[in-house]
Amino acid sequence: MFRYILPFLGLAFVCCEQPMPKQTTAKVNVLDHVDPFIGTGFHGHTFPGPVMPHGMVQLSPDTKLNGWDASSGYHYADSTIYGFSHTHLSGTGIGDMGDVLLLPFTGGITEQKPVAMFSKSNEHAKVGSYKVAFNNFDVEAELTATTRAGLHRYTFGAAKEKRVLLDVGHLLQESWGHGNVVNKLEIIDNRTIRGLKYTKGWADKHKVYFYAEFSSPFTIDKMIVDGSENSQDLKNYEGKDIFTYLSFAELKDDSALLIKVGISPIDINGAEKNLKAEVPHWNFDKVKKDNQEAWKKELERILITTSNKDRLTIFYTAMYHTMIAPMIYQDVDGRYRGMDKQIHTVEEGETNYTVYSLWDTFRALHPLMTIINEEKSIDWANNLLLKYEQGGLLPKWPLSANYTGTMIGYPATANLADILSKYPESIDKKKALQASLASAAYNPDIIKLGDEPRKHRLMPLHNKYINEGVHIPADKITKSISYGLENAYYDWCIMQLAKMSENDSIAAVFKDRSKNYARYFNEETGFMRGKNADGSWVTPFSPRYSEHEHSDYVEGNAWQWSWFVPHDVEGFVNLYGSKENFATKLDSLFTVSSEMEGEHISGDITGLIGQYAHGNEPSHHIAYLYNYIGQGWKTQEIVDKILNDFYTTQPDGIIGNEDCGQMSAWYILSSLGFYQVAPGNPTYTIGRPLFDDVSINLDNGKVFKIKIENNSNQNTYVQQIKLNGELLDTPFFQHDDIMNGGELMITMGTKPKMN
Incomplete structure (x- = not known):
């Protein structure tokens, strides 16, 4: 069993399942369970x-x-x-x-x-x-x-x-x-x-x-x-x-x-x-x-029942941290400074924002908000399009009306694809596609930023190679793997936008581009690996090697980055030849030594289980990949460990940079029992729920309830999932299932469920 493959989990094996007494607690005052000191220690920032x-x-x-x-x-x-x-x-x-x-x-x-x-x-x-x-x-x-x-x-x-x-x-x-x-x-x-x-x-x-x-x-x-x-x-x-x-x-x-x-x-x-x-x-x-x-009012969008006071504090402090950014960036009279540095006035009902940490937050924070704050999520998507209109490109880490160009790719496309996949009439589809195409192109002349000093970071050379239909050469430019993998996903998002805009020709082009991740797969090692301009693999190669900002991998190494294919898990699995081979490789991520190599190892590599690094965003979806190959009990074991070991009530209780709410959003979704692996695909997959009862109060006036039977620290494994009384055959459900209201019932037990 997986328990012996991953001995680090340290969970006692129980032969016979014992029903646990129902935990009960009175309705809590959510304000009493927020501790703003959590995350101020270690590197939570x-x-x-x-x-x-x-x-x-x-x-x-x-x-x-x-x-x-x-x-x-x-x-x-x-x-x-x-x-x-x-x-x-x-x-x-x-x-x-x-x-x-x-x-x-x-x-x-x-x-x-x-x-x-x-x-x-x-x-x-x-x-x-x-x-x-x-x-x-x-x-x-x-x-x-x-x-x-x-x-x-x-x-x-x-x-x-x-x-x-x-x-x-x-x-x-x-x-x-x-x-x-x-x-x-x-x-x-x-x-x-x-x-x-x-x-x-x-x-x-x-x-x-x-x-x-x-x-x-x-x-x-x-x-x-x-x-x-x-x-x-x-x-x-x-x-x-x-x-x-x-x-x-x-x-x-x-x-x-x-x-x-x-x-x-x-x-x-x-x-x-x-x-x-x-x-x-x-x-x-x-x-x-x-x-x-x-x-x-904001924190009560989700009400949980548990007798574990520490979990109450971790959860509601996480909720608090997810609602600091993006930040309002306009005066009471509606005036604001736009990406063109000019003064504008918002239209009635609109709000201008800044501090979109998009490379981090497209993964969990924005998906979380599409559930608990539909109105604000739509506002943010429209605000990103407004910034595109004023500056010529979708923003990369906009800060106080500045394009900082921080981090990689064009992650705003993920936000746009996700909001339209869930609320098809929420934003202008054609404008979303137009804005995304501009950011995915390589045409520096379109940037309307005057003396903006970071133009090169907004339209980097990586885009040039992708648009030429070749791999990003590791001997010509750094960060080739991180850009290659992330942009393949963003191109899949653009394909989704093109489909929603009924533009089949563009959809076909970006469908092909979304497969570019396979260019970097090295069958011999089973890793995504740097490739030189002549097609040869970069040598020497060690998957443990990290050099912050100056290698093929951004803030990580080959172990952490090789799994970033959230949009095409089936195609990704096929690169390994079988689900069994894929599972073996994925198992090794969590069991291999955590030792790193390099003189300038990225400080962002924290929260290690083997070489899995929960302290940085590229790893955040990985534990859920087991659900796609019929081994969901492994997801449940790993998520249980992350929830309990890497989030605490202490000042060092966040295992890496909070990143404007992303670390906390992962905790919120995962502790509720589900996660969205690929924003743009409105599908959630089951993990390991922590709380007895959950009520998610939706903007549309409905309530989505989550109830856990046989809940306890020992009952780590999902035995059965029912959605509105209907048994689910697979650990997946849709965004509409939440927004329609209803009840998700998950039964837990001590033994892995093998199907």
């Missing part, structure tokens, strides 16, 4: 501060300024706080943002900027709020947020000198090239400051306007512009690095200073309008409560 669902403001402490683990500005291991800034990324592998920083402190001003020290016992984070008491300053700081504004509450003790650092020039990832273009700061009166922070980094042109109001009058102790103190009593200041020290002499001991800050990507007036529309008062507790109510 999340932040603990408050944010609204998909909010433009992410108000959070900055504890780490440079390096990979500073991508979100916070790491749980730190004990210093540089201040609280208003924009952050959740779970990325690259850092940016950290805009408009404030730090309350007491005492005198020194040559060095103040840094707060704190103990973990004095730091608390919940949905809608963050609170910390400093060790070296007599201050307690509390934060909350609306969609476009942050609200600070600083309670000072009996210290004589009560001050706040306002740092416009503050940067995250300065060592990685994030720098200021210009800072502007204007003193309106002794309670109001406004300004601009314009930076160049991962987002090449990033403008954040801000408007700040203070509940108590301030005086300016110092104004530092580009390293020099400005002694003139001016109202307007401009430079590349501006910060100021504000003093609050009228603030009484043990009283609170409140500061509210609105931001805008458009202009100063937009920042002011956003602030006054969303926080027209000084009621901190009301803002916090409104934030929590918004989250409660």
Whole structure:
């Protein structure tokens, strides 16, 4: 049995199945089971501060300024706080943002900027709020947020000198090239400051306007512009690095200073309008409560029943993390900055977004949202098409109206194909096809991006070889296998779009292109392997070898990448000659040594079972491939191990970069008991469900229920699946089965089901 093939699972074999007593629990308060510290340790790169669902403001402490683990500005291991800034990324592998920083402190001003020290016992984070008491300053700081504004509450003790650092020039990832273009700061009166922070980094042109109001009058102790103190009593200041020290002499001991800050990507007036529309008062507790109510509504889209409190926390924190990005990127009056860098106004009923981590999130986050938030999923697809219209290409990791060109291929095509496969009338089919064809072509002249510095990353040479009908030569260009495999899948997505648009000729072309994965299959080794321009295989070859960003494989090796053929599993299996041969090779992925080779192994290779790497996205579908060859019990064993070992309630409880919700979305879908292997094909396949009862509350007013019989930690294996009372012969069902409402009943047991 597979249990002996994969001894790492460590599951006790039970000869006789024992019905388990039904677990019961009262309806939970979902907010009590979100821990924003999960993912802030290890390399999860999340932040603990408050944010609204998909909010433009992410108000959070900055504890780490440079390096990979500073991508979100916070790491749980730190004990210093540089201040609280208003924009952050959740779970990325690259850092940016950290805009408009404030730090309350007491005492005198020194040559060095103040840094707060704190103990973990004095730091608390919940949905809608963050609170910390400093060790070296007599201050307690509390934060909350609306969609476009942050609200600070600083309670000072009996210290004589009560001050706040306002740092416009503050940067995250300065060592990685994030720098200021210009800072502007204007003193309106002794309670109001406004300004601009314009930076160049991962987002090449990033403008954040801000408007700040203070509940108590301030005086300016110092104004530092580009390293020099400005002694003139001016109202307007401009430079590349501006910060100021504000003093609050009228603030009484043990009283609170409140500061509210609105931001805008458009202009100063937009920042002011956003602030006054969303926080027209000084009621901190009301803002916090409104934030929590918004989250409660979103988190209750899925209600689960379990007596395992840790699983409740992991699940609802995962839900929380899936609803931070994409982020709203427009003012309250509907104005936004488009991919052409021009100012536009949204049409009625529309919303503009940014931070689409598409290479990560097309796999699970967006499929999850097509189930639990149909309306927003359709909005996002239309927003991607809008970005295409404004910029000339579908976006690759758009950040604050910038094409970053990050990661590989043209993954937006997967989002478009998936939304149309589930909601055929949701978006313009012909425009979706047109946009996808533009991104799959090799025609740099079509890019309407002016001086956009990353044009070459948006239409790379890999596209040229694919369009010429040849393999991507590994001796001419790096990342050949990752581009070759992913683009074959994206080309299959384009084939689906062409079929839906009734364009048979284009569908035929992209059907052929979708088979390009076979060009890289090396029968001798059973791996997808680099091939030189003359057709010879790259040598030497080791499937364990990894060199981050400089090999044939992106953020991985041959072991992890060789399985990326989600759209044609049958054709993929045939390359091995039989299902048995395929199963043997797949088994070896999970049992081989986890040892890596190379001097510059990718840090993204984490969460290893053998050479399977759950900490990075290319592996996320692999465990479910067993269902396609009649060995679903192996899927159930592996998914059980991943769910229980790689997701915990601790700060290091996410085994790799959260990647804007993808890691969490995998957990949500898999813990519910199913997964979508190939977005664009609206088919789900069964895994290993964790919860006794699940209610998915759909936008159409219906409810899809999942009930698990004989559920326990020991009952790992699916014995029987019924959909609306009908027995399923295979572990597959359709998206419409969910959207029509009804009930999925899964019976579990201790023995593998061999058919």
